[in-house]
Amino acid sequence: MSAGALPGFRDFYPETFAQRSWLFDHWREAARGFGFVEYDGPPLEPLDLYTRKSGDEIVGQLYNFTDKGGREISLRPEMTPTVARMVAARANALRKPVRWFSMPQLFRYERQQKGRLREHFQLNVDIFGEADVAADAELLAVACTVMRRVGLGPDDVKARVSDRRLLAAVLHGLGIAEAATPAVFAAVDKIGRDDDAALVKRMRDAGVEAEVAGRVLDTVRASDFDALARDFAGNADVEAALARFAEYRALLDAHGVLEYLQLDLGIVRGLAYYTGIVFELFDARGEFRAICGGGRYDNLLKALGGVDMPALGFGMGDVVLGELIVSRLAPGETPPWASANAPDIWLAAPEGEPLAGTIRAARALRECGLRVEYPLRPMSSSKQRKAAWSSAARYLLEPEGASADRQYRVKAVAERATPQGQGLAQQFEGRTATIEEIVAAWRTGVGGATDRP
């Protein structure tokens, strides 16, 4: 216990690493499919990169310290300031719109709880330099495509989407003063966490009448697109926001991800810097924290780097998503990454012979891309068979005949014996083969190379 990792940090044993690696592959391929390109920045940044954006109170959440040169620094808690700096530095030279993604490991200093550690990996996808709503749709489409790729459909995950401009227009339409808007936003953000009395009090303290506060709660809870259009007919700001949202929906339909969408004016996202459409992805049963959150933050680059460029992006953490994926596996179902670490071939070594011949055979197999394991010390054939089974290799090759004319019997290891996976074993069923024959058969695709994750 005492020799474990630091609190909130994880050891990735090979089984766990396989899951992480599987998830990363899907993240990367989903983002690339939309033409996004990968970047990275330093895991350590000057402390003031974060205090400038979020104020000094953020330091309580940061994994910060003083380095040996006396610099105040922090492990990065988020990627946005870093990418904003990088984009701002080359703002004029970059082809627009900038579509970048990254998979940084992020850190924060706080007590861990369900779905939150002190360290996690996060897919960050951002678009810079595009104000059109098509960029908003593209962004959410990437997030939903990741969901689809990892096996989570619209019945498993919902994208709760709002638009801060729509909410602001609605609040204005309800007669709420400009000065009270931030407090009402804060109250709306707390819906579902605080009870109604506390929410109403929060708004009344900002000068909102109790009756209006009640209407705010009703309107947000309903989050009914058609009702908004009806109730606020003639309100130019609301109509403009609704029109934009209608186009957003049409584009998401074209992306094939409309089923994930759920209008929810209660999605505010605490950060002050969001300016437009914002969204969070949740599991449909409401068992977990948000899987993903993001939106449009058109003013942030100007505030941080002085470059005025519209921007939007999201972050998707590996912890909650991983927990959700595991929880959705059927009892006894093997996860998709289960066989990622298994060798293709367990190559049995003949008893009483030097290992060199086996190594040469293994080399021939490896040169065509196979993962090959064999015993590093003399072992009985029954022992080797057991080892092959427990390695979960796809095939077991057992030597027969004299070393001068070495033949192998090809056996499929049962658990992984998919119809494709048995190809080699079927090919050589009832007879033995030389390594050359096996290599040749593999090269023609008989072995089932496609089922490797």
Added chain:
RNA sequence: GUGGCUGUAGCUCAACUGGUUAGAGCACCGGACUGUGGCUCCGGGGGUUGGGGGUUCAAGUCCCCUCAGUCACCCCA
């Protein structure tokens, strides 16, 4: 930073009201057997009962502190 709950082998758990040398299954390692098969049988390594202190003739068990895990609050990138 605050509060609740929980800490026994790698994992899941047992051990009467405080009483002998803290046990079992799985996993791991070794051996036997089977020689188209993951079986079965035998054996083995593994624990400062999270750590420290206290009460007691005697503590895994009771008390205090601490550390860790977990859940919630705060906060959310």
